[in-house]
Amino acid sequence: MNTIIRTKGLCKSYHKKTVVKDLDLTVEQGSIYGFLGPNGAGKSTTMKMLLGLAKPTAGAIQIFGKTMNEKNRISILANTGSLIESPSYYGHLTGEENLKLLASMKQVPEAQVEDVLSIVHLNGAKDKKAAHYSFGMKQRLGLAGALLGNPNLLLLDEPTNGLDPAGIQEMRSLICTLPERFGMTVLVSSHLLSEIDQMATHVGILDQGELLFQDSLSALHESSRPNLRIHTTNDKKASRIFKQMGFATSYENQSLVLDSLSDASLYEVGKQLYAQEVGILRIAEDEASLEDIFLKLTGRSLS
Structure with missing residues (x-):
């Protein structure tokens, strides 16, 4: 099995406060890696470093076997989709128009817009202005944008945050299908234990910037004797x-x-x-x- 993400001694500090400390992350191809930890544990900061949006204080990042740096960042991101914090969209444009604009920016065929709308079940609302979407629909629009270009790696930061129970179930079901249907590797962060338990194949537990556990979900359960x-x-x-x-x-x-x-x-x-x-x-x-x-x-x- 190929390693898609590997970090070594990854650290990030803001104003002398360490947010991520000596993080050795390993994400294997085809897995749904649940990045679990309370709010403020350093999950979002780690994801931003993986995307090159935040510069590490120390340590190294490898994605697809390439070192994340200014030279390789563009080629890495060309094969990576992401939904970090809140989805971005133009409220005065329809869902379809937002995705067509994003497809143009990503330089992917416009025909993919219909495909991703179908995957996230937004076909029936594609002509509705994004400003009038419910929160759950906006999250699905953000996921659709992340899926444009058929990326091999998908980074999702708290994708179920703020959704009602039905929306959580729908988002979880969508994420669970991605590795098998499209061969994607998914790194999904959450502070909801129940979500990770029902969705992930592997899990990393982060607390106060430190990785406390990393292995398959089944190994995590087996490590705790009933x-x-x-x-x-x-x-x-x-x-x-x-x-x-x-x-x-x-x-x-x-x-x-x-x-x-x-x-x-x-x-x-x-x-x-x-x-x-x-x-x-x-x-x-x-x-x-x-x-x-x-x-x-x-x-x-x-x-």
């Missing part, structure tokens, strides 16, 4: 049995809670409970949510 919840006919006695067998428990919401056990250990526990006349009424495994994992990594909730 809890086991057991409710018995005599939880106090069951707790003593667990302790005798070397398993620490706590008591929450009328259930004993302990770290997940192997099948063999759970079998032995069941035999001991049965032998001492303690019946198992309910048993469940609680897989940690992305919220739980973030709290474990940072010591605070994501808001």
